[in-house]
Amino acid sequence: MIKLNQINKIFSDKHQSFHCLKDLNLEVKQGEFTVIAGPSGSGKSTLLNIIGLLDKPSSGSYEFDGQNVAKLNNNQLADIRREKIGFVFQAYNLMPVLTALENTEMIMEFCNVDKKVRRQRAMETLEAVGLGEFKNRFPAQLSGGQQQRVAVARAIAAQPLLVVADEPTANLDSHSTESLLDLMQSLNQELGVTFLFSSHDPRVIDRAHRVVHLQDGQIVKDVCTNNNDQQVAV
Amino acid sequence: MGLYIRLAWRNLLRNKKRSSVTALGITLGIGFCITTLAIMDGLSHDLITGTTQGQVGHIQVHEQDYLAKRQLQQTIENNSQVVAELRELSSVKAAAARLYSFGYLSKGNKSIGVSLLGVEPEHERQVTSLAEQIIDGSFLSQPTPWPKGQALSEEQLALDEQLTEQAIANAFAELDGLDTTSSELQSHTNELIDTLAPLPFSLPNVILGVKLAKNLQANVGDEITLLFETAQGAQQSLDLQVAGISRQGTDLIDRTRMIFHIQDLQKLLQLPNQSHEIAISTIDLNKVDLAQQVISDVLAASYPKLSVQTWSQLRPDILALIQSNQALMGTLVFIIFLIAGVGVMNAMLVSVMERRKELSLLKALGLKGPNVVWLVTIETLVLTFVASIAGLVMGVVLGSYLQKYGWDISQFGEFSLAGVGMTSALKAKLTLNNLFIPVIVMFVIALLAALYPAFSAARLLPAQGMRAS
Numbered sequence: 228m229i230k231l232n233q234i235n236k237i238f239s240d241k242h243q244s245f246h247c248l249k250d251l252n253l254e255v256k257q258g259e260f261t262v263i264a265g266p267s268g269s270g271k272s273t274l275l276n277i278i279g280l281l282d283k284p285s286s287g288s289y290e291f292d293g294q295n296v297a298k299l300n301n302n303q304l305a306d307i308r309r310e311k312i313g314f315v316f317q318a319y320n321l322m323p324v325l326t327a328l329e330n331t332e333m334i335m336e337f338c339n340v341d342k343k344v345r346r347q348r349a350m351e352t353l354e355a356v357g358l359g360e361f362k363n364r365f366p367a368q369l370s371g372g373q374q375q376r377v378a379v380a381r382a383i384a385a386q387p388l389l390v391v392a393d394e395p396t397a398n399l400d401s402h403s404t405e406s407l408l409d410l411m412q413s414l415n416q417e418l419g420v421t422f423l424f425s426s427h428d429p430r431v432i433d434r435a436h437r438v439v440h441l442q443d444g445q446i447v448k449d450v451c452t453n454n455n456d457q458q459v460a461v
Numbered sequence: 462m463g464l465y466i467r468l469a470w471r472n473l474l475r476n477k478k479r480s481s482v483t484a485l486g487i488t489l490g491i492g493f494c495i496t497t498l499a500i501m502d503g504l505s506h507d508l509i510t511g512t513t514q515g516q517v518g519h520i521q522v523h524e525q526d527y528l529a530k531r532q533l534q535q536t537i538e539n540n541s542q543v544v545a546e547l548r549e550l551s552s553v554k555a556a557a558a559r560l561y562s563f564g565y566l567s568k569g570n571k572s573i574g575v576s577l578l579g580v581e582p583e584h585e586r587q588v589t590s591l592a593e594q595i596i597d598g599s600f601l602s603q604p605t606p607w608p609k610g611q612a613l614s615e616e617q618l619a620l621d622e623q624l625t626e627q628a629i630a631n632a633f634a635e636l637d638g639l640d641t642t643s644s645e646l647q648s649h650t651n652e653l654i655d656t657l658a659p660l661p662f663s664l665p666n667v668i669l670g671v672k673l674a675k676n677l678q679a680n681v682g683d684e685i686t687l688l689f690e691t692a693q694g695a696q697q698s699l700d701l702q703v704a705g706i707s708r709q710g711t712d713l714i715d716r717t718r719m720i721f722h723i724q725d726l727q728k729l730l731q732l733p734n735q736s737h738e739i740a741i742s743t744i745d746l747n748k749v750d751l752a753q754q755v756i757s758d759v760l761a762a763s764y765p766k767l768s769v770q771t772w773s774q775l776r777p778d779i780l781a782l783i784q785s786n787q788a789l790m791g792t793l794v795f796i797i798f799l800i801a802g803v804g805v806m807n808a809m810l811v812s813v814m815e816r817r818k819e820l821s822l823l824k825a826l827g828l829k830g831p832n833v834v835w836l837v838t839i840e841t842l843v844l845t846f847v848a849s850i851a852g853l854v855m856g857v858v859l860g861s862y863l864q865k866y867g868w869d870i871s872q873f874g875e876f877s878l879a880g881v882g883m884t885s886a887l888k889a890k891l892t893l894n895n896l897f898i899p900v901i902v903m904f905v906i907a908l909l910a911a912l913y914p915a916f917s918a919a920r921l922l923p924a925q926g927m928r929a930s
Contacts, residue, residue, distance in 0.1 A: 276924040279825075281825055281923045282922075282924035301829075302831075305824065305827050305828065305829045305830075306827070306829075308825065308923075309827020309828070314825055314826065316822075320822045322468070322819060322823075323475075323819070324467075324468060324471035324472055324474075324475060325467075325468070325471070329464075329467070333464065333826070334827060336463075337826070337827055337828060337832075338827075381826075
């Protein structure tokens, strides 16, 4: 589903440039539960941004769901993000003026899904993440863990192919982390949604089927764990 | 659309203070603009009404060169026939003939130069508000009964010739320094004049301007004496009686004008069945140009020497004044809107800067640049819509009050514009244009003001925005 080939990302301004990702190659298959691990500054978020089509690589080719997306314009990328990718961010990033239910159905509304359908699907998703009774609460009225659950609900309600989660547990306590990981893992297993995390949280890494280690913009280790009955590949 | 409006509305409510201040600017801008435009329209309406009903009428007919030279002899002949033909036209509501001249008015030891105006009272009432300007006494009604003059007999003609020769001889004798005073010559001359143009049976009634009456110390019922010149150049005097005193509102007119029944003035000036002007009131002032064309066509066949003008041709200064006032007010309104527009732009720009994280999140979640522009624009439109309703209410309340009660400017003294006496209260005139033009203009300006913040928001790169957060 994801095929990165010789990806480079260079950030530069008038005075200096920074080579963030260097000749990176990566392939992710449908249904994987993969973590990109590495220390701060290793390029995890940048790689995730490129995979999630939030940023463009400086060079290299990127094939997403069979389509070469490296040369698409911003509007075309937005279309793919909206229809095929769900996002979960470290800081939850919910719309503060929308309720949990409205946040959950927001992307479906962008996609012009029928009101009845999207309302039902959003409600089911909120129930699935255990927040059905909090549907009318605004983000400020929810705990950090609950907000992140709403973010997950928002990410999966539109039934994307891929969920990109950038350090989703960084601001959560261990109970909320476990509960969130349980949730995402069950969604992965039941719905076959591909999950791609960036994290250096051992609790997340322990749950992953595959861990891609990144250091100084390069993949230094790519390990398939025995979770989910898979074999160590590398 | 529902999500956009919901987001816009709730975002506005998030920062109530900022949204309220911005909305207040728009509300005050629209409210004051509506009021200003209503006052402007009221003023224009008063100016046009004051001009047309004050004296000019909607249309006037003159001898073709009269307006340029204004000579006593430049009259409309067959006045009664011309007026009768005009009154039969469907576009003409009323027509009133007028006669003008000058004289010298005295009472006791006070003398003042006056302008004489002869009117047809019953028709003038339907053309102008002259009759309503009476503040003491009453307006004119019937002409003064006047004996008919008789032609001179052969004997009298011979006497006239003899008296003329004697007058010429006396004039030459006077040049030689001789005393030629002859009461007999004068009394015979007066007898002949009385035969030809006898004095009226009673004193003709006249209306004096309020300041003229004050300066002359004349009251209703008082006798005054007018020295005037006939169309033939003979100087005569006649005693008159003050029937009423009028206040037109313009200093010059109130200080110099004396009004006669037109038939009395025709007798005085020896201009039978003649007038200098026919003032016309049309059925519809808005179609005055059409009426002018019809009247011109009708008169052209039988009376080629007559010309027809509309009020705006007769008083281009009034039209220019109205247009310059409108331009001035337009500029003022534009400045008010510009200030409100800058306020809107500032508020939206700050709002966008504060919400970079949210806007970039929306882009990250798949909202396209144009959608973000739309989102910010809708927010501006919702704010403008709410503020416009408040502004409309404010404008309607203020405008209605000023339409009903006016704005009392009597403390500034008598007020006239371009010679048109205005009422002591400036009255507004609310129209649909006055109400909706400010709102429409405000929406356009708010939209323009929203463009920069909206495009700034649309340019946010989702990844960069998220990183900045």
